[in-house]
Amino acid sequence: MGYIEGEENPLEKWLGEFLERREAIVRKLNPKSEEEIVRYFTYSNMKTNEKDFCPLYSKNQKCHSLSESELNCYLCACPFYDPSLWDAENKQYGNCIIGSKSGFRNEFGYWDCSNCILPHTKKFVLQYLKKHLR
Numbered sequence: 001m002g003y004i005e006g007e008e009n010p011l012e013k014w015l016g017e018f019l020e021r022r023e024a025i026v027r028k029l030n031p032k033s034e035e036e037i038v039r040y041f042t043y044s045n046m047k048t049n050e051k052d053f054c055p056l057y058s059k060n061q062k063c064h065s066l067s068e069s070e071l072n073c074y075l076c077a078c079p080f081y082d083p084s085l086w087d088a089e090n091k092q093y094g095n096c097i098i099g100s101k102s103g104f105r106n107e108f109g110y111w112d113c114s115n116c117i118l119p120h121t122k123k124f125v126l127q128y129l130k131k132h133l134r
Contacts, residue, residue, distance in 0.1 A: 011083030011094050018077045021053060034129035038122050041074035064120050075119040075128065081111070 031037045039045070043066075047057035054073065056063060064071055082095045091109030102116035118124055 009083065009086045011086060015077050015083050022074065022076075025050060025053070034126055034133060037074060037129055038072060038126050041072050041125070042069055042122070043071035043073055044068040046073045063114055064117050065115075066117050066120060070122060072120050072122050072125045074125045078113060078116075078119045079128065080119065081113060085111075 025040075026037065029037070029040055031040070040049075043062060046053055047060070047068075051057055054063075054076065062068065062071055063076075078096075080096055080098045080100065082097050085095045086093055092105065092111075093109050094111035096103045096111055096113065096116075100113070100116050100118070102118075103111055103113045104115070106112040119128070
């Protein structure tokens, strides 16, 4: 089923659903520190303990080229990704607000960030959490 003008943008819908799933995990975890969140959201831990969080876990696939122990899933919805762009006429869906050279528009028109690792490293996620959770 395709997106119909006037309905909810599917990218924004996915973002809302992702944020709800992530928040539910954080509430259940009840972390004592940002470091605890970073440790929990590593790909290797998430694919074992939160199997339904991502469809790639069951396929033992990763979305980015980092190692399983380095790839962090907390910012799966990158804070630099803009889901508001949904232009079916021009086949442009989503966008990067920082203009990352690692991203590209794929053959279907979606902004593809799979070559970008910035928001998925432990170091970046920890910095992000320390800035945004206080």
